[in-house]
Amino acid sequence: MHELAITQSVVDSVCERAAGRPVRSVRVRVGVLTAVVPDSMQFCFGLVAEGTVAEGARLEIDQPPGAGRCRTCAIEFTLTDLILLCPCGSADVEITSGQELQIVSMKVG
Numbered sequence: 186m187h188e189l190a191i192t193q194s195v196v197d198s199v200c201e202r203a204a205g206r207p208v209r210s211v212r213v214r215v216g217v218l219t220a221v222v223p224d225s226m227q228f229c230f231g232l233v234a235e236g237t238v239a240e241g242a243r244l245e246i247d248q249p250p251g252a253g254r255c256r257t258c259a260i261e262f263t264l265t266d267l268i269l270l271c272p273c274g275s276a277d278v279e280i281t282s283g284q285e286l287q288i289v290s291m292k293v294g
Contacts (some may be wrong), residue, residue, distance in 0.1 A: 192229035208239040209292040218251040218283035251283025
């Protein structure tokens with residue numbers, strides 16, 4: 186379960202930047218193509234935040250959809266998984282969205 190390691194990194198970063206102030210909420214952006222399960226991340230957040238300034242904080246997860254652009258026919262299309270095939274049949278696809286994994290904001294105090 187890589188969600189545990191990812192969530193631990195999020196909590197570590199948030200706690201470091203909170204500088205001892207209590208964290209009320211954390212908003213993260215986790216693209217659908219990252220293979221991170223939001224429910225698992227929510228569960229892990231509660232575990233790894235215990236005993237830190239983020240204990241009891243709310244985790245908000247934005248999950249942008251996947252998108253790609255075909256280098257062969259130049260169309261842009263939605264990706265629901267990592268099978269990178271353009272509707273034209275080409276596998277020469279550039280992922281343009283959906284792999285984000287970032288802390289967007291946090292509320293402290």
